[in-house]
Amino acid sequence: MRNFTPEIPVPLSDALKPGAEAAPMALERLFATMRPELLRFAWWLARDRAVAEDVVQEAMLRAWRSRDALKDPAAARGWLLTIVRREHARLYERKRLEIVDLDEVMAAEDTQLAADGDEMVGLRLAMTQLPDDYRIPLVMQVLGGFTTDEIAQELTLSTAAVLTRLFRARNRLRSIYGLLPAPDALDEPAV
Amino acid sequence: MTHDEARLLIGAAPGAVSAPLAEHLAHCAPCTLFQQQMQRMDQDLSRLFTAPLGPRAETGIRALPLMPATRPRPVAPRASGLLALAASLVLSIGVGIVFWTLRPQPSLAAGVLDHVGHESASWSEVAPMTAAATSQVLAGADVRLDPTDTTVTYARICLFNGHWVPHLIIRTAAGPITVMVLNREHIGARQSFRQNGYSGILVPAPGGGTLAVIAQGDADLDAVSRALGPHLHWTH
Numbered sequence A: 001m002r003n004f005t006p007e008i009p010v011p012l013s014d015a016l017k018p019g020a021e022a023a024p025m026a027l028e029r030l031f032a033t034m035r036p037e038l039l040r041f042a043w044w045l046a047r048d049r050a051v052a053e054d055v056v057q058e059a060m061l062r063a064w065r066s067r068d069a070l071k072d073p074a075a076a077r078g079w080l081l082t083i084v085r086r087e088h089a090r091l092y093e094r095k096r097l098e099i100v101d102l103d104e105v106m107a108a109e110d111t112q113l114a115a116d117g118d119e120m121v122g123l124r125l126a127m128t129q130l131p132d133d134y135r136i137p138l139v140m141q142v143l144g145g146f147t148t149d150e151i152a153q154e155l156t157l158s159t160a161a162v163l164t165r166l167f168r169a170r171n172r173l174r175s176i177y178g179l180l181p182a183p184d185a186l187d188e189p190a191v
Numbered sequence B: 001m002t003h004d005e006a007r008l009l010i011g012a013a014p015g016a017v018s019a020p021l022a023e024h025l026a027h028c029a030p031c032t033l034f035q036q037q038m039q040r041m042d043q044d045l046s047r048l049f050t051a052p053l054g055p056r057a058e059t060g061i062r063a064l065p066l067m068p069a070t071r072p073r074p075v076a077p078r079a080s081g082l083l084a085l086a087a088s089l090v091l092s093i094g095v096g097i098v099f100w101t102l103r104p105q106p107s108l109a110a111g112v113l114d115h116v117g118h119e120s121a122s123w124s125e126v127a128p129m130t131a132a133a134t135s136q137v138l139a140g141a142d143v144r145l146d147p148t149d150t151t152v153t154y155a156r157i158c159l160f161n162g163h164w165v166p167h168l169i170i171r172t173a174a175g176p177i178t179v180m181v182l183n184r185e186h187i188g189a190r191q192s193f194r195q196n197g198y199s200g201i202l203v204p205a206p207g208g209g210t211l212a213v214i215a216q217g218d219a220d221l222d223a224v225s226r227a228l229g230p231h232l233h234w235t236h
Helices: A023-044 A051-066 A073-095 A102-108 A110-115 A118-129 A130-144 A148-154 A159-176 B005-014 B018-026 B030-051 B080-101 B107-119 B120-124 B131-139 B221-231
Strands: B143-145 B151-160 B164-174 B175-182 B191-195 B197-202 B212-218 B231-235
Touching: A023 A051, A023 A073, A023 A130, A023 B030, A023 B164, A051 A073, A051 B107, A051 B212, A073 A130, A110 B164, A110 B221, A118 A159, A118 B030, A130 A159, A130 B131, A148 A159, A159 B030, B005 B018, B005 B030, B018 B030, B107 B151, B107 B175, B107 B197, B107 B212, B120 B164, B120 B175, B120 B197, B131 B143, B131 B151, B131 B164, B143 B212, B164 B191, B164 B221, B175 B221, B197 B221, B212 B221
Parallel strands: none
Antiparallel strands: B143 B231, B151 B164, B164 B175, B175 B212, B191 B197, B197 B212
């Protein structure tokens, strides 16, 4: 027995067209290519490796079942990231997971922490401690590449609210953990 | 544009500079410094987000405390408390072993039922597939089915636990039966399960892996596995 990793004889863009016979194989190749990024994205949403893997697995199944919804193969990355984000939200709705145990997070990440510089350690810790309302839009923007309008649409917020949350997220990273002190005091704008 | 407005825009998207913001920055050194700091932090964030993940924590999905726990500070034991410490240690290990033994196991059966539930429309397929069409589908998952008198009404390759597996529905006198060929899943012995109107079994496949056989309601699932199992072969 071996892992099923066939070569795809047709371009991904053609294979992903609805009804294309090679679509399953092309999707598998897409999943295999995207999986590390999807896993990182899910990890920074959930801050737990096991949960992130579950989220990505469920997202891939959901993507497979709704593959006909992908009209533009060039949009596959954003499509998959969006499915991961929604699957993460569904998981939290079902399980009511509010905050992870940061001791477990840090224990699981000790190896990586040791390999990072002090500044990155502080940034990692600060990111894991950011509330969901701030962390998720920031991860979507920086890691996912979503625009503020796309984040607003996805999180059903106004664009102004997203701008404020992104600002507050970065401001917390800076002020709470002593990263990049602000040149002077700044009041956070109201949503 | 005020300083607060400028910093809101910078903090929200350090890499984006609109014309009004550019005009403000041209005459505002503190906001320009703020922008540079935010851009540097974004570079660090990008590095952080693209760094490899750490090792997998041996934790599953579970309800977690609402507040972050604090790391207990280790306390050096006093000599007079060594016996008590040793007793506590033995007790802790014993309790740990009990919890480890009784910990919830990821259920292959639950995964199969969940998957079947998501493809509920497959049960209604009644038109027989040709042997050639079935073979073509199975070949995509490196599986071959010998010619048999089995009537296959549905054949797909499905993503299951990270691997592509054949998902078949065959027609029997007792109604349609789902068969999933899980060549990456291994079990020690036959398992049976029943949930949400489905009954199913997991049996070791003759060629390795596991056969999942599921019916809506009751059916002789073992007969199906005995009839089909020997005719399924891995081609790689």
